[in-house]
Amino acid sequence: MDQGPGRTAETRRRRRHSIRRSERCLRRARPKWQFPRHRTLHLVSYKDWNNGGIHKYEGGNLSRLIEDKYIRHLAIKPDEPSVLLATTNDQPFHDQTNAAGVYLSTDGGQTWNLENNGLPVLRGSFAIFNPHNPSELVFASDGRGFFRGGVGQSAYNGPHTIPGAIECEFYDNGGEGVAFNEVDTAKNGEATFRPADGVDVPNKANASNGKAVGWTNDGEWLE
Numbered sequence: 001m002d003q004g005p006g007r008t009a010e011t012r013r014r015r016r017h018s019i020r021r022s023e024r025c026l027r028r029a030r031p032k033w034q035f036p037r038h039r040t041l042h043l044v045s046y047k048d049w050n051n052g053g054i055h056k057y058e059g060g061n062l063s064r065l066i067e068d069k070y071i072r073h074l075a076i077k078p079d080e081p082s083v084l085l086a087t088t089n090d091q092p093f094h095d096q097t098n099a100a101g102v103y104l105s106t107d108g109g110q111t112w113n114l115e116n117n118g119l120p121v122l123r124g125s126f127a128i129f130n131p132h133n134p135s136e137l138v139f140a141s142d143g144r145g146f147f148r149g150g151v152g153q154s155a156y157n158g159p160h161t162i163p164g165a166i167e168c169e170f171y172d173n174g175g176e177g178v179a180f181n182e183v184d185t186a187k188n189g190e191a192t193f194r195p196a197d198g199v200d201v202p203n204k205a206n207a208s209n210g211k212a213v214g215w216t217n218d219g220e221w222l223e
């Protein structure tokens with residue numbers, strides 16, 4: 001049906017307006033996403049026969065942290081980025097799985113240990129740090145349900161040399177009930193220092209390292 005010259009002109013005007021509006025939106029949405037060279041990225045390469053494992057991209061360089069090609073998932077401890085948790089998986093039709101279980105590194109991926117104690121199956125979809133309690137691990141097995149565990153105790157900012165002075169605020173990694181016990185679970189003092197822990201660490205100009213442990217109550221301890 002002939003819509004007449006007026007309708008056609010109106011249609012063209014609307015189309016031009018629509019195109020201009022789209023262009024304005026695109027200009028606004030033009031990506032400002034840049035890839036800073038100082039950004040650290042971890043990459044999991046699953047079942048890559050030549051390059052399988054976990055790679056780290058940092059400062060423009062790519063390095064492989066571990067070569068197990070059955071690593072399926074990686075988690076980074078939110079409050080301690082040097083603590084890494086890697087889950088392995090393999091097809092369940094194998095009589096004997098090639099998955100090795102769960103790897104844990106506390107030194108940024110330089111060394112790894114298998115932490116499979118208590119796990120009835122080595123295949124897993126993922127293991128993560130509980131966001132509400134980063135010292136607790138949650139393992140999602142492939143076929144046997146979920147399991148909870150804990151990150152072992154390890155030196156914070158260590159290893160430390162003895163004899164020598166060790167700052168109280170450098171108590172061990174491991175969390176509540178493992179490396180320390182806090183009666184007042186709220187965090188007093190410097191909120192950004194080891195923020196996941198309830199240990200109270202005020203900034204003090206006259207304290208060694210500029211920090212101390214304060215607000216101690218009966219029954220509280222740290223290691």
Ligand SMILES: [Ca+2]
Pocket residue numbers: 182183184185186187188198199200215
């Ligand atoms: Ca506290």
Ligand SMILES: [Ca+2]
Pocket residue numbers: 167168169207208209210211212213
């Ligand atoms: Ca101190």
Ligand SMILES: [Ca+2]
Pocket residue numbers: 182183184198199200214215216217220
């Ligand atoms: Ca306290």
